[in-house]
Amino acid sequence: MDGDYLRLFAEETNFYNGIVLGNLFPENLWKPLPHVFQTWLRNYIGGMILYFVTGGLWCFYIYYWKRHIYLPKDSVPSNESILLQIMVTMKAMPWYTVLPTVSEYMVENGWTRCFSSISEIGWPAYLVYLIVYLVIVEFGIYWMHRELHDIKPLYKHLHATHHIYNKQNTLSPFAGLAFHPLDGILQALPHVIALFLVPTHFMTHIILLFLEGIWTTNIHDCIHGKVWPVMGAGYHTIHHTTYRHNYGHYTIWMDWMFGTLRDPEVEPKKAS
Template sequence: MGGGPPYLELFVEETSFYNRIVLGTIFPNFSLDPFPHILQTWLRNCVGGFLIYFFSGFLWCFYIYYWKRNVYVPKDSIPSNKSMLLQILVTIKAMPLYCVLPTFAEYVVEHDWTKCYPRVLDVGWPAYAFHIITYLTFIEFCIYWMHRGLHDIKPLYKYLHAKHHIYNKKITLSPFAGLAFHPMDGILQAIPHLFALFLIPTHFRTHIVLLFFEVVWTANIHDGIHSRMWPVMGAGYHTIHHTRYRYNYGHYSIWMDWMFGTLLDPMDIEAKGS
């Protein structure tokens, strides 16, 4: 790293380890050494993103649409294979561009442009817990307003976010719809994870885990099942967002929608029968 602080070497060692684990497993007989570190990182993020997307999507679809058929989702509400295939194709096209963001995030961390630290013991567990709470609160606030802006600013909705909102009925929503965005839309909604690194001390490995957890989380909130786990912004709330557009912009929780007057509870709709 050109004689930088010693802890920067820990970041590079960690990202190099991830590259070897993922790419070495997928391409065991292919040498990646001639390729720049940043290119290896981008490729690893693409491979990892696809693996998580397909594993979580197929596993969850198999569980709710076949194994537990008619238990969680009525037979007449199961999306068609054609709909899910179209969602997969949109995601496949967008994933390489999505992965530019986590790759750049790792680059700026490795070059000491952020407030990241490599080990929890560098700050202690109480500080680590405080940082994570602050990080998640920041993410929740920023994604809420980014998502709401993608609806309220008409050109952004028309040219970016509308591509995701073609899935506007329960029967068109599936776990595979979670990443079926225009690439720039997906990047804009994930970019608070990058901004947080410049403002909030963040454990590097935790940041990576949370960023890739987004893939699992978006699959979960598009499955149409209302889990009733208050105050989690589950699929029941997010389905309302897809069918009514102007409610439930939140990410992990309902708090931002509650604070800014855009919360619509699925139980209220059931009680009114509408």
């Protein structure tokens, strides 16, 4: 890619930085900062806002507004459990947001296969590439998650931090990002690897990375949405109780293909 084209990516990240930082700080505080630090700070603030807004609204809805409608009383996590999840996430968030910062840096320097505008390739090609991107991400996250269980040192030193939440009354939307920092980065890494394998729309990549925060909030609320083939909270709650099933991310397909799927609808029959 030539310099003129790469400047389109830099201009785009400058625009995003301005939206967040420009509305929070005077220009003389953030404009002099190095561009990459501006990008990290924007990602960090954006991640924090997303975490607290989505987690807070969802907890208010299921634990207070619709209290005992979606979950029995003994399945509602204590305030202490939720506070612990928030504390673990706060320690990890500065490191989580390094990953999108690095991915944007690589895009701006022309190291990936990203393109700036959908009009460059047309909507049919964009949709095909998006599907391929999502398949790569689904495959990558499945195997990254599975190996974090199967490789014992990785589980002991990284993933076990997340699996202290192993039953309904310790799971909440705020548990969604309560990981060891390196664990959270490894599970999101397929989003960045995909940039080197398939042409990807830059803005779509950024949006999908941040949608991870919303999705992981949803799958830790213990409410089974029953929308096939979505890997909803019903499946993920089983993952937290058996440790050996339902490693998938957005869908059940990888678990179905590799023999690790356990369906919440048939689980009671197996237990009887």
